[in-house]
Amino acid sequence: MTIVSSRRQTRPRSALALISLACLTLGAQAQDQAPETLQRVEVTGSHIKRLDSEGTTPVQVLRREDIARLGASTVQQLLSSLAGSTAALADNNNYYGNTEAPGASAVSLRYFGKQSTLVLLNFRRVAAFPLADFNEIFVNIDALPMDAIERVEILKTGGSALYGSDAVAGVINIITRKDFQGLSLKGNWGQTSSKGRFGDGTLSVGAGVGDLARDGFNVLSNLEYYKRELVQGWRHLLDEVNPQYRQVATGLGALSARSYPGNVNGQAVPGCETIVNKRCMSDPIEGGLIMPSSTRLNWLSTGTLRLNKDVDAFAELSLSRNQTEYLGDALTYSSSWGTWTWGDPSTDLPKSFTYRGLPAGHPLNPSNKEASFQYLFADSQPFHHVDAKQYRALGGLRGTWSGYDFELAAGALGGHAQRSQRQVFSDKGFVEVIGDYNAATLDASFFNKPGGYRIGQLNSPEVLAKLFPTFGYEGQTRQLFVDGRLSGELTQLPAGPLSFAAGFDVRRDSFTMTPTANLRTGELLGSGVSSADAARNFGAAFAELNVPLLKNLNLELAGRADKFQHFDAHFSPKVALRYQPTQQLLLRGTVETGFRAPNLAESADSNKYSWATGISDPRRCPAAQELADALEAQGQTQRADSVRAAECNTGIPKVTRNNPALKPETSLSATFGLVFEPFRGSRVALDWWRIQRKGEIGIKGLGDLLNEEGGLEPGLLLRGSLAQDPTFNAQEQAQYGVKVGHLKRVITQFGNQSRTQTSGLDVLARSEVALPQLGRFTLDLDGMVLLSQRYWNLERKGWGDNLVGRYGYSRLSLGLGAALQSGDWNNALRLSYRGGQSLQGDFYDSLWSVEGCADLKLSADQCQVKAYQRLDYHLAWSGFKNLELGLHVGNVLNRRPPVDFKQFGAYWGVVPQNLEDVMGRTFRISASYRFF
Known part of the structure; x- marks a missing residue:
């Protein structure tokens, strides 16, 4: 003031x-x-x-x-x-x-x-x-x-x-x-x-x-x-990470089988530098980004x-x-990852990518059937500028x-x-330089095309540009x-x-x-x-x-x-x-x-397109469950699974548009x-x-939109024709009371x-x-x-709930400073304080409740972020005319920030995202000179 x-x-x-x-x-x-x-x-x-x-x-x-x-x-x-x-x-x-x-x-x-x-x-x-x-x-x-x-x-x-x-x-x-x-x-x-x-x-x-x-x-x-x-590469900073995190993340810093030049059927590809139990291993945190x-x-x-x-x-x-x-992480690949689905904004049609292994007949596959394959695209050259x-x-x-x-x-x-940026595969480029992943039986040239991408070898910039194209805004x-x-x-x-x-x-x-x-x-x-x-x-x-x-x-x-x-x-x-x-x-x-x-x-002309997964259609899923149960009773297990997936766990295009009526x-x-x-x-x-x-x-969740379908404006929720229904035939539609077509697209608007x-x-x-x-x-x-x-x-x-004291909402935050100006010297101390918090969010956050923490093997003491305290010191000297020199020491006592298992991700174990955990004490020197 x-x-x-x-x-x-x-x-x-x-x-x-x-x-x-x-x-x-x-x-x-x-x-x-x-x-x-x-x-x-x-x-x-x-x-x-x-x-x-x-x-x-x-x-x-x-x-x-x-x-x-x-x-x-x-x-x-x-x-x-x-x-x-x-x-x-x-x-x-x-x-x-x-x-x-x-x-x-x-x-x-x-x-x-x-x-x-x-x-x-x-x-x-x-x-x-x-x-x-x-x-x-x-x-x-x-x-x-x-x-x-x-x-x-x-x-x-x-x-x-x-x-x-x-x-x-x-x-x-x-x-x-x-x-x-x-x-x-x-x-x-x-x-x-x-x-x-x-x-x-x-x-x-x-x-x-x-x-x-x-x-x-x-x-x-x-x-x-x-x-x-x-700053990149968590490996050289791993011993700086708070050891308390290792209590819940035993895999912190572990090597990965998604490596270069890879593993085929669990065996290292020749040329691998690090082999553990016959598998080629790489260090996933060796070159990862810490600070841009x-x-x-x-x-x-x-x-x-x-x-x-x-x-x-x-x-x-x-x-x-x-x-x-x-700097992004190099792209990894594993044939065990199954199928990834997304959508094409230009057609509203789904697209899918299936991670496949190496085909029979590939030089690295000695078997007569498709082999499992794990790989690190070390030459993917990711960036984000x-x-x-x-x-x-x-x-x-x-x-x-x-x-x-x-x-x-x-x-x-x-x-x-x-x-x-360059960070992901091009679907079209993958087919061109690696092969068609949708084939029931992979062609022998998969991952071995003439002029295409070669595993563990030097690949041309033209091939890499097709496989990992630049994109952005x-x-x-x-x-x-x-x-x-x-x-x-x-x-x-x-x-x-x-x-x-x-x-x-x-x-x-x-x-x-x-x-x-x-x-x-x-x-x-x-x-x-x-x-x-x-x-x-x-x-x-x-x-x-x-x-x-x-x-x-x-x-x-x-x-x-x-x-x-x-x-x-x-x-x-x-x-x-x-x-x-x-x-x-x-x-x-x-x-x-x-x-x-x-x-x-x-409010004005804008459009955001994504692919929503795990969607359950409230007007068709109950009928699909009944049909699936009947099919299983008849021994048609494969179709039963397909019916449930199509109506109770499906994916559809989600378009978020502006709303002029806001x-x-x-x-x-x-x-x-x-x-x-x-x-x-x-x-x-x-x-x-x-x-x-x-x-x-904001925007409503898809579940709310589907439940309110009858009251939505026409065109916001698009369904297909019953005559061309991919799940129920005409007899089944009548038998199970199916009166609306399958979901094709949903449009959400800001409201x-x-x-x-x-x-x-x-x-x-x-x-x-x-x-x-x-x-x-x-x-x-x-x-x-x-x-x-x-x-x-x-x-x-x-x-x-009142979130005060819950995760992200400290009751007390303050900064207390003391400074002494004495002649040419200026000394200052500042204490920063932020109160403790539980890990739980609002009432619906059961994962990080006391019971949820117990399920994650976290104690009551670990199920909180304790109070944060930090002391900084500043010194300035102006003993020479027109010259001032300064020194600022941050975190004088070299105290770690409180452990935050929620931010860390206790149940999957990743490096901490609070960089202060590995920064320790900081030093800043400054000088200013006024010429006239």
Whole structure:
């Protein structure tokens, strides 16, 4: 919390009351500062400029020096340190998260997801990442320059009444440096104490010329380069893994028979390097991806030109390029895997791939029948590369007119991303270079075609390109905007000035995501496909009033009307009160609504195709069971199995389409809090909050759709003709009451169908005292107590369990920092804490209940994630003119994160996905030099 102004504040910023009182007992005294004139400035949460450091809504502020003490080298690392920040998306681990938007990071507040936290740059929106994560379109915070940040303001409540769509859980406003003069160079590099290194670093150059007040202009430019090393191969890190995981995963690190050059009938193929019990073995974790490499180049330039004493012209340009490389695992093959089924989006027909062995007559098969075969395609050369470019350019005028402050701006923002990978078989290519796997008797040339793929031999790039073709997506976003606002005092009331702000916002959005041709035709084994091509216009008008009811009581009213093309206008109101009975105590409260408009992947032209398996048709499965039982009684076991599989365990194409009839997600939020300043230099803020969101956009499960078939719109569920029924003949249809044809395809649409309810308590505190002969001592506390977290369950038609203390929902999260500025030295400690959790999710999660854990051979102690604690240390020295050196030690005590058997996968045994488990203590060195 802070007083944000263009000049030095007249008093320190916030408080940790109890600790500060203890400091007083020890004789510490806060230093008085000479009073200076403050300018009214805009603070996130209100368009009305003010002097007060605390408004009606809670706003957390991270200053430049606060950010430095965190030791973060990226915006993602910075924002993930917030107590209210909850898991969203990080580009350094989302390869294993099965995201459809790799190469990007996102932020989420209060568990509401990356689409319900609005991210601003200098009070304006940032371009969306050009690839959607299924239906989620979000801001990629990796495209924001770290070193250009002056401060970050976090609005801890909804902001739709001021900022419009997406500001449901809060607003994060990243504010860059202004009026900087000189030339500076800054760099940092960090790595861990483990064998993996996990190195990353940043090099940035900042330059600024002109003093706005003296010269009438200022131009500032910041260029930042970020590099993260690739980390691969769990084998060399296996001894760094917490040994507790071995208690439940005895196969951790075991060798695999899916090897190179393979096994035929359980015997090693000649040329194998590692043979165990006559079988050729490979190390499946030798070269696997642990952390992807990344290179980023972010450039931000701002300029201001004073046209006259009342008006300034301003411009801003930002460009970014992020390249992320995810190295996939080499493809494996086993003839015991049976048949894999998927669909062809171009025909809606099923496709299947059957893993076959080596035929009789193959050089590696000495038997006279098809032999089992296990193999590692060591030459498959898998890769997954994402190249994303984003931009934002704007310009405008700001100043005063007839005593009112105004600002007008126009601009363009957008981005382009290319996602390309090679990871799976081409069905067509497999037949061409290996052979026809559907033949009842394999041809002797299977896996031995002239000019085709040869086992354990050097294969040409042309053959490999046919067998493992490149595929992916191209995404693009664009937005044009014009906005403006006016603010000032309307009149003077007995208790003070009646202040207002009003403005407008007009935009044009477009989003396209285009798959490669081999995805559109279902050529790739097991693949689905997504596409989008949509655009829309929208406009908004907003207004805000600050009404002084009494000298120490203010009423704040705000409202915003947003009109999106094809949707009714949506109005978001806000009512807030600020009451300050004494200089030391402030009471505040808000009630407001929020909303998230359906994005272009949900409401406009988009299509997602996949193949759903294990489907039981409720209108035909009971009849199929009866028929199968009768067939078994007649000895027709094979047909009986076929009938059951066709109607009770089948696969069908599943198409998820946009829904033009969607309505916005809406929310109702309330806060009530107090800010207490026991003495000068100390402040503590406690704010209770509650948010309920309804009409959440999602899709129904196939089971629900099939059960509701009679009430669905025509065309959403396609059935075949009874006259051409593949399961029941005409006599059987009559005998067993079959009146509808077999399932051929189901179309799902996004709908407003769920709700979320959450509440909690935020604690923000700061204390600054001067310690004689030591320097300035600062204590900071950022904490969140989660009181309730519930999700609506469609099947139950009611709320699920309160998930506080369940998996993923800690009751208490906090960061406690202490810093001592003494001459040229700055020392800081920070404790991060997150409360423990059980492994169980909501009421339906029986697998990870206490009983479920027992079935998995986990004890009650293992069926929980214990509390997380981490201590970091930061040291900075500025003993030479214009030079500052820094050292940040993360996880000083070298403590492991708590064991998480659910994330680890106790019942199948894989390497841990929490990389902190093998990182250990981290070190980051930094240096900055200002040339002039």
